[in-house]
Amino acid sequence: MADAEAKDVRMDAVIGYVLLGGVVVSVVLVVAGLIGHWIRTGEVGVQYAIPKTNLFEFVVVEIRKVASGEFRPRLLISLGITALLLTPYVRVLASWLFFAFVEHNGKYSLFTGFVLAVLTYSLFLR
Amino acid sequence: MGFGGLFLISIAAGFVGAMSGMGGGVVLIPAMTLLGMNIKQAIAISIVSVIATSSGAASAYVRDRLTNLKVGMFLEMFTIVGALIGAAITLASGQSILFIAFGVVLLVSWAALFLERHQDWRPADHQDRFSRWLELEGSYYDQPARKMVHYRGVRAYFGGPLMFVAGLIAGMLGIGAGALKVLIHDMVMGLPPKVSTTTSNLIIGVTALAGSSVYLAAGVIDPGLVAPVMLGILLGAYLGTKVLVRLTNKAVRWFFLIVLLVLGVEMLVRGILNAI
Numbered sequence: 001m002a003d004a005e006a007k008d009v010r011m012d013a014v015i016g017y018v019l020l021g022g023v024v025v026s027v028v029l030v031v032a033g034l035i036g037h038w039i040r041t042g043e044v045g046v047q048y049a050i051p052k053t054n055l056f057e058f059v060v061v062e063i064r065k066v067a068s069g070e071f072r073p074r075l076l077i078s079l080g081i082t083a084l085l086l087t088p089y090v091r092v093l094a095s096w097l098f099f100a101f102v103e104h105n106g107k108y109s110l111f112t113g114f115v116l117a118v119l120t121y122s123l124f125l126r
Numbered sequence: 127m128g129f130g131g132l133f134l135i136s137i138a139a140g141f142v143g144a145m146s147g148m149g150g151g152v153v154l155i156p157a158m159t160l161l162g163m164n165i166k167q168a169i170a171i172s173i174v175s176v177i178a179t180s181s182g183a184a185s186a187y188v189r190d191r192l193t194n195l196k197v198g199m200f201l202e203m204f205t206i207v208g209a210l211i212g213a214a215i216t217l218a219s220g221q222s223i224l225f226i227a228f229g230v231v232l233l234v235s236w237a238a239l240f241l242e243r244h245q246d247w248r249p250a251d252h253q254d255r256f257s258r259w260l261e262l263e264g265s266y267y268d269q270p271a272r273k274m275v276h277y278r279g280v281r282a283y284f285g286g287p288l289m290f291v292a293g294l295i296a297g298m299l300g301i302g303a304g305a306l307k308v309l310i311h312d313m314v315m316g317l318p319p320k321v322s323t324t325t326s327n328l329i330i331g332v333t334a335l336a337g338s339s340v341y342l343a344a345g346v347i348d349p350g351l352v353a354p355v356m357l358g359i360l361l362g363a364y365l366g367t368k369v370l371v372r373l374t375n376k377a378v379r380w381f382f383l384i385v386l387l388v389l390g391v392e393m394l395v396r397g398i399l400n401a402i
Binding site for chain 1: 128130180188189196202207210259260261273338339348350352354356393
């Protein structure tokens with residue numbers, strides 16, 4: 001029982017830090033983007049719309065822009081929001097890894113696998 | 127509507143959200159529409175930002191070991207499917223009906239919880255086999271009471287399908303539907319209020335992601351507007367979590383009731399006035 005308890009504690013810690021990490025990365029990127037935009041234009045706010053797309057496509061397009069050197073502070077904001085959107089996704093992924101390979105819990109690996117599948121499908125929606 | 131204004135109302139929304147187990151959208155959307163924003167855009171911005179408050183608060187609660195990860199994962203299977211469908215419905219609907227739906231949902235939630243208000247949480251006597259098979263049990267350390275509380279979740283066969291409806295509402299209205307989710311955790315599944323609140327917070331994030339992807343596909347998300355809202359809501363939620371763990375279960379429930387009532391009436395009235 002002590003072993004199961006220890007695994008529980010570990011899973012809680014890992015999930016907790018994945019969530020925290022995602023939020024921190026996202027905030028840092030968004031704040032950096034806002035500061036960058038302010039330095040460039042003197043405006044605090046920025047507005048632009050994302051055309052109809054899915055998250056996967058969005059990420060690919062943004063990364064291409066970074067790679068080709070077409071850098072604008074807005075990009076950091078976009079990346080930050082992407083990180084935010086991916087945080088629950090990564091959390092579920094981490095949960096799946098834990099249920100499957102640490103706790104060896106067949107039931108919950110299956111349930112988590114289902115959630116992961118549906119989320120992945122939604123990320124590719126157009 | 128300036129960056130500063132959005133930032134401030136988001137702080138308030140995040141605080142109330144984390145304190146009451148809701149995603150903050152419940153306060154955010156009425157506030158943003160009061161300032162003139164189109165309700166569908168408000169819903170889209172809210173649903174993305176709600177991921178922030180959910181993840182931020184959930185991170186603290188999970189590490190405090192209040193959240194029940196298995197209950198969360200089981201119920202998420204239902205909410206995410208609901209959210210995808212709900213978001214699709216909203217994109218096809220008119221504004222007034224969304225206001226009215228919003229108000230009705232909140233008021234129904236309030237009524238149900240209000241009727242139960244004097245019942246203190248008691249541990250469930252009997253756990254059905256399905257819930258036992260799902261391993262829906264746990265314990266947490268209650269600060270004000272200064273003791274370990276043990277609990278078992280029950281009626282998962284009912285809780286699951288109801289969560290589909292909660293997900294539908296979340297996807298449709300851009301709220302975490304934490305109100306409904308907490309109710310299901312609390313009244314249907316017999317979980318203690320603090321576990322209900324914190325587990326609901328966790329589920330909100332994943333549900334909001336499912337809904338967000340539908341709005342993203344529709345092109346209604348403006349990152350420039352999401353930025354101040356997301357930052358404000360996080361700040362507010364952080365402050366909210368500091369307060370929650372120090373409150374009694376009863377206080378959390380009462381706070382929740384008041385917020386629901388006020389906002390429910392407000393949105394319903396506006397929807398009706400809009401439609402006339």
